[in-house]
Amino acid sequence: GAVVSQHPSRVICKSGTSVKIECRSLDFQATTMFWYRQFPKQSLMLMATSNEGSKATYEQGVEKDKFLINHASLTLSTLTVTSAHPEDSSFYICSASRRGATTNEKLFFGSGTQLSVL
Amino acid sequence: KNEVEQSPQNLTAQEGEFITINCSYSVGISALHWLQQHPGGGIVSLFMLSSGKKKHGRLIATINIQEKHSSLHITASHPRDSAVYICAVDRGSTLGRLYFGRGTQLTVWP
Numbered sequence: 328g329a330v331v332s333q334h335p336s337r338v339i340c341k342s343g344t345s346v347k348i349e350c351r352s353l354d355f356q357a358t359t360m361f362w363y364r365q366f367p368k369q370s371l372m373l374m375a376t377s378n379e380g381s382k383a384t385y386e387q388g389v390e391k392d393k394f395l396i397n398h399a400s401l402t403l404s405t406l407t408v409t410s411a412h413p414e415d416s417s418f419y420i421c422s423a424s425r426r427g428a429t430t431n432e433k434l435f436f437g438s439g440t441q442l443s444v445l
Numbered sequence: 446k447n448e449v450e451q452s453p454q455n456l457t458a459q460e461g462e463f464i465t466i467n468c469s470y471s472v473g474i475s476a477l478h479w480l481q482q483h484p485g486g487g488i489v490s491l492f493m494l495s496s497g498k499k500k501h502g503r504l505i506a507t508i509n510i511q512e513k514h515s516s517l518h519i520t521a522s523h524p525r526d527s528a529v530y531i532c533a534v535d536r537g538s539t540l541g542r543l544y545f546g547r548g549t550q551l552t553v554w555p
Binding site: 360361363369371422423424433437438439 | 447478480487488489493539542543544545547
């Protein structure tokens with residue numbers, strides 16, 4: 328079946344550094360990918376929609392200059408947390424939709440990245 | 446108020462029991478998803494529904510569009526079913542722009 332690969336799975340960094348998270352669709356082309364985050368004991372929240380070849384669409388309250396999204400190819404989207412601060416510590420996860428030849432679209436998720444900013 | 450409400454928040458069951466998790470939503474949707482999140486955080490899509498009922502193995506998902514309500518049922522529950530089950534709704538025509546419920550932590554004891 329379709330697989331979405333996300334890495335790193337865990338990253339610890341110092342405050343002020345930037346962290347890049349990659350999300351790849353391994354066996355299908357994903358023109359649209361999505362980035363979500365989840366704080367402890369809270370629900371997942373959509374951060375942005377990543378569009379191949381164009382600018383990402385950010386949800387209300389998500390700083391586009393802080394969370395840089397690049398979708399340079401049909402199989403790769405990256406999320407860069409710039410100048411990370413402890414309050415950015417969270418679980419980040421991506422997803423991609425795939426339309427099958429005989430089935431409806433289906434959503435596939437990456438394995439997530441736990442970011443801890445010291 | 447969250448756009449998607451799930452209940453119960455926590456659920457404990459004995460192996461073999463029939464499980465029901467409920468989801469209500471307050472926005473117009475194009476589809477509703479049931480997701481399974483394991484302790485490591487990874488998420489698997491179980492069902493995507495826009496009407497009626499779907500079945501996959503021991504899992505059954507139903508949706509009532511008029512009442513804005515969905516249920517996930519697990520028959521003959523097993524300890525390996527222990528996970529967080531999340532209800533999510535698609536906001537529009539693009540699959541993946543989701544509102545999420547808070548999740549239901551299910552623990553099935555042998």
